[in-house]
Amino acid sequence: MPAALPPILDNWFASRGWRPRRHQMEMLAAAESGDHALLVAPTGAGKTLAGFLPTLTDLIRESVEGLHTLYVSPLKALAVDVRRNLLTPIEEMGLSIRVETRTGDTPSDRKARQRARPPQILLTTPESLSLLLSYPDAMLMFADLRTVIVDEVHAFATQKRGDLLNLSMARLQAINPALRRVALSATVADVDAYRAWLAPDADIDAVTPVLGEQGADPNVAILIPDGIIPWSGHSGKYAAKQVMAEIESRQTTLVFCNTRGLAELIFQSLWSVNDANLPIAIHHGSLSIEARRKVESAMAAGRLRALVATASLDLGVDWGNVDCVIQMGAPKGSSRLLQRIGRANHRLDTPSEAVLIPGNRFEYLEARAALDAVEAGERDADDFRPGSLDVLAQHVMGLACAGPFRAEELLAEIRSATPYSALSEEAFANILHFIEGGGYALRAYDRFKRLTQEADGTWRVSHPHFIQQHRLNAGIIVDQPALAVRFGNGRKLGTVEEGFAATLRLGDSFFFSGMALEVVRMDTSDLVVRATSKQARIPSWGGTRMAMSTRLADRVRSFLAEPGEWHRFPQDVRDWLEMQKYRSALPQPGQLLIETFPHEGRHYLVCYSFEGWNAHQSLGMLLTRRMESQGLMPLGFVSNDYALAVYGLKPVIDPRSLFSADILDHEFVEWVEQSSLLKRAFRDVAVISGLIERQHPGKRKTGRQVTFSTDLIYDVLRKYQPDHLLLQAAWADARARMTDVGRLGDLIDRAGGTMLHIDLDRVSPLAVPVLILIGREQVAQQAAEDALLMEAEALVAEAMRVD
DSSP states (O other), rough: OOOOOOHHHHHHHTTTTTTOOOOHHHHHHHHHHOOOOEEOOTTSSSHHHHHHHHHHHHHHOOOOSOOOEEEOEEEEEHHHHHHHHHHHHHTTTTTOOOOOEEEEOOOOOHHHHHHHSSSSOOOOOOOOHHHHHHSHHHHHHTTTTEEEETTGGGGGTTSHHHHHHHHHHHHHHHHOOOOOEEESOOOOOOHHHHHHHSSSOOOOEEEEEEEEOOOOOOOEOOOOOOOOSSSSOOOOGGHHHHHHHHHSSSOOOOEEOOSHHHHHHHHHHHHHHOTTTOOOEEOOOOHHHHHHHHHHHHHHHTSEEEEOOOEEEGSOOOOTEEEEEEEESOOOOOHHHHHHTTTTTTTTTTTOEEEEEOSSSSHHHHHHHHHHHHTTTTTOOOOOOOOOOHHHHOOOOOOOOHHHHHHHHHHHHHHHHHGGGTTHHHHHHHHHHHHHSOOGGTTTTTTOEEEETTSSSSSSSHHHHHHHHHHHHOOOOOOOEEEEEEEETTOEEEEEEHHHHHOTTOOOOOETTEEEEEEEEEOOOOOEEEEESSSSSSSOOOOOOOOOEEEHHHHHHHHHHHHGGGSSSHHHHHHHHHHHHHHHHOOTTTOOEEEEEEEETEEEHHHHHHHOHHHHHHHHHHHHHHHHTOOEEHHHHHOOOOEEEEEEESSSSOOOOOOOOOOTTTHHHHHHHHHHHHHHHHHHHHHHSSSSEETTTTEEEHHHHHHHHHHHHHHHHHOOTTOOHHHHHHHIIIIITTTTTHHHHHHHHHHHHHHEEEEEESGGGHHHHHHHHTTTTTSOOOHHHHHHHHHHHHHHHHHHHOE
């Protein structure tokens, strides 16, 4: 018999003029069959309601005390938003169902009450769930839990937060084997891979796939002011007036930027042309909780005309009055673009309105490729990998805090989590011994002896203070060393990273939280500021830049190789490509084009690989080292997502010798070990694994203190235990996350067989966008900007000259 809604729910749908959608009823049917379920449906299709429909049905049919459903989201803001939207139908139906959130922002007294008397529905994050499982009463709290709902599963399944969540679900399943797992997403490329990730023991057949109804096709345009696209840059700020005109003509606009620094820059650019004085605001992860909540409330109440935001808001948050999304710069992936487009007109049958602002000519091609991919229904591929060992160490310590365990039982439980299904007994034993004493090289220090094995074989926490230490320091997101930005009265605006703060002096000014701020004083933890009207810099933040997805890169390559497609492009883009074809060559799909040419007394090598900024940065380091060993006297390199330019005093005659496959075996390993890259990766895994604590009761360590501690331990382990678990984990991070080494390896692998080397007498049109970057500071003053503009114009004139 097909699933049926209780009459009160049926009547509520009817009172809204709605009908339950097919995928919503299929989710109910899967629940009544006791199956796990993965729902993939477009934004606005009622995914969240579909996820909660079985829960509401259950609680209407049978009133229960205690925790029935756990909802896990990647963002605190999303949990808060879902609670607000879930309370509406509950209140309108007069149901006696308690819905609460539990995140790092939840007051401690409420957290304690939630453990003693949990609501029927609890909305949380992976980190908060992991902490709940570290308490002895977790067995009681979760004993009758029936459903776990993982929202926006694509946002963290392939990352360390996904590893932690999967391990937590394995523990919940052990507490209650009848537990159902549900995952929701709008942008999943490989449904079966996510079914395997979601299922206990990777049993893909245990997860019912539910595909949502297709909504109205989005209306997406590429905005090109005056028909001219810049040669370089990636911000799109040249279009500030046109973007402001879009904002003026809409009810509410979300303006997405790919980085926090870019968000601050774009906000200032828009504010400078906001002649109508419309209420606009900024939102990103470095702003204080109070600032973010204030902005979110203003958006929900419809008091803002525009909000400039980063990825802090591109998931799930439903503000019904948003009628347009603007993407500043290239989207970097079709899935990300689709996710952001879906924030506008958050209804299935209403087309989403979106505008893309490409930062330069390559970004125009990328924007066009992203639009084509969205139209074709193509999503970015997800890279699933084995679970991280530092995350596993944190999880094992958390479970030990809840009570003693037996190793063989815990190993079986951990292996039921898909990312750790292939974990060997040896690797698990290494984890236990690492928590037991820090490893061979650190065994003499009591501070690392967190676990003790009893005579009967069970493992327990060595001392109660380690339990408190774990709960204070647990978490997967490792903040970069940062200083709090405060006004003189103590009001906190947010944080900036120590690296940027170190470049500031008293009296310097910078933009933050949409304001120009002057440095009044600085100490080890605070940057005290006041508002100013002085010219200000844009702060920089570390971390990995978004790289263009492989599928989008393939589409851009195919554009270059298919002149028949060029009629779709603006005239200046067509002229650029035509001149490149005439003067040099355009790379064919799979081909690696290398150009060499002299320019102003230097010799240049430009490699067009389209593998993303991160991979190009790594390759630039390696090539300059190899050029130095060959006596080519390299001076430096510069890169963007599309190309890498290396320059020196001597010409490169044979590029193949620079790209030989052994560069990853020799120069790469040597470079990583000598650079700060591995130390930074080690710092993160040492913190996540619990070896180094970020804070003590009542006092948080500064980032400098944490870095000093981890550097000391790193040097000890490199010398005395180079095969240490954390060094292995740091290498995995350095290779995969920080350098895009997989893409770098693919580039090197194909270089020998597909390289097309063209030696030119001067700069080519395709090289201009990357060469313009040479000498450009992150934030240039006006005089420097003018000089750079003149230099760029001369470069363009030389490249586009026919003779």
